[in-house]
Amino acid sequence: MHRRLKALSPDWLRGGHSDWRMTTIVCMNPFLTSQAGQCRIVSRQDLLNSGMRPKHITAAVRSNTLIRVRRDHYALPETDxxxxxxxxxxxxxxxxxxxxxxxxxxxxxxxxxxxxxxxxxxxxxxxxxxxxxxxxxxxxxxxxxxxxxxxxxxxxxxxxxxxxxxxxxxxxxxxxxxxxxxxxxxxxxxxxxxxxxxxxxxxxxxxxxxxxxxxRVDAGQESVVRDLFRSAGYRCDIQVYIDRVGRVDILVEGCVVVEADSQSHHKTWEEHIRDRTRDRLLAALGYVTLRVLYQDIMFDPEGVLRALQKLVDICRHGSPRVFSIAQAAGIRGA
Known part of the structure; x- marks a missing residue:
């Protein structure tokens, strides 16, 4: 392998077998972003170039400090x-x-x-x-x-x-x-x-x-739900800036604001407060808000689309429940 290697400290060479650590090796890799440049797969020659001797490599593998993934390929035990x-x-x-x-x-x-x-x-x-x-x-x-x-x-x-x-x-x-x-x-x-x-x-x-x-989308779930709505014939504007509110994920038909939650993001109480405040401000401006979960976008797109259809209909024609509730109240009052 041709990646440049750097030994952070030679101390492990002087220690016992339990002190030998592959974490002293850093791989300068411009393509890898998820591990901040750490090289997770190295060759035997890489290890020898870093200062290890053949007996050190063998001992590290036997002690499970190092994994021999396949011939001439080594990695740390915690490698993905x-x-x-x-x-x-x-x-x-x-x-x-x-x-x-x-x-x-x-x-x-x-x-x-x-x-x-x-x-x-x-x-x-x-x-x-x-x-x-x-x-x-x-x-x-x-x-x-x-x-x-x-x-x-x-x-x-x-x-x-x-x-x-x-x-x-x-x-x-x-x-x-x-x-x-x-x-x-x-x-x-x-x-x-x-x-x-x-x-x-x-x-x-x-x-x-x-x-x-x-x-322009910030996340994959936004892309999926936007494509779902557009395929159904709805006009969708993404990353729209609304005065007093800020940017919203998707604005459908100019009236329904759709916010797509992520898969792994667990919101803090402060974030819940921020979201509810945004919803209140949007309502005061005449918008309807639909917040959809990642799992619903991915596994129940039909249910998400039905919810949007109802909200767009309410924006266009009003809710049939308004009359029904008033009528029911009148009957009970009688």
Whole structure:
């Protein structure tokens, strides 16, 4: 491997086996953002160059301070499972696994997606480097064999963002692929010019996705719900600034403000206060607010769309319940 390595301290060389730590090795990697530059997969030569001797490497593996992922590939025990599985198979993280690693939207990264070069050999089970891949069940692992846009892009264990997006477009539902494209652009993982290469690399049947891309979205769930509403024929404006309120995620038909909550963000009490204050201010300005959860956007889009349809109808025609409640009150009063 060609990444530059730096030993933070030589002290571990003088200590016992329990003191040897791979955390003294830093990999200067401009492509990797999720680990602040830390190199998680290193070769035997990298370890030797850092000052370790062969007996140190053997002792570190035996003491579980170091994992021998596959031949000539080593990692820390706490290294991400998807990274270990991809390297152990004999490839690199791909598709949604690569998106999660690089830092843009991935709908479901539970399974490890692995890109395998067509000329690859000695493929192994994702769970054991001693078991050939052909003899192992592939549950939990998705293999990608498509040729890459740029095999030199990315890291030793993860394909580059352009290839990850090309794989996602062909592997995932269109709405999730759109969210990946939107957020990759928004987070500056790719440039607008890269879209030409990405769409030239995939079948023409996916070309319609390009006209729906909008890099202004803050998060993948916003992209998914916006596309849901637009596909249903509603006019959607995103990241709209409203006086006294600030920016809102989506404004539908000029009257319904839709706020899409994230998957993992647990709000503090102060954030709840801020949201309720925004809702009150929006109501005072004549807007209706719909707050939708991540799980509802992803797993119950029909229910989210029905809720929006009702709110838009209320904005346009008023609520039928207003008369019904007044009528019922009159009957009870009589």
């Amino acid at each position: 499972r998807h990274t270990l599985e991809a390297v152990r198979v004999g490839g690199r993280e791909a598709c949604v696994s690569a998106a999660r690693e690089i830092g843009f939207f991935a709908f479901d990264s539970q399974f490890t997606h692995v890109h395998i070069p067509r000329e690859a050999s000695r493929l192994r089970s994702p769970q054991s480097r001693h078991v050939p891949l052909a003899a192992a069940p592939r549950d939990g692992v998705e293999l990608h064999w498509w040729p890459l846009i740029d095999s030199a892009d990315g890291t030793e264990y993860c394909v580059g963002p352009r290839d990850a997006l090309a794989q996602i477009i062909q592997c995932q539902e269109p709405r999730f692929a759109l969210a990946a494209l939107d957020t990759a652009l928004h987070e500056h993982k790719i440039r607008a010019a890269d879209l030409d290469e990405i769409f030239a690399h995939i079948p023409d049947k996916h070309g319609g996705l390009r006209s729906r891309i909008d890099a």
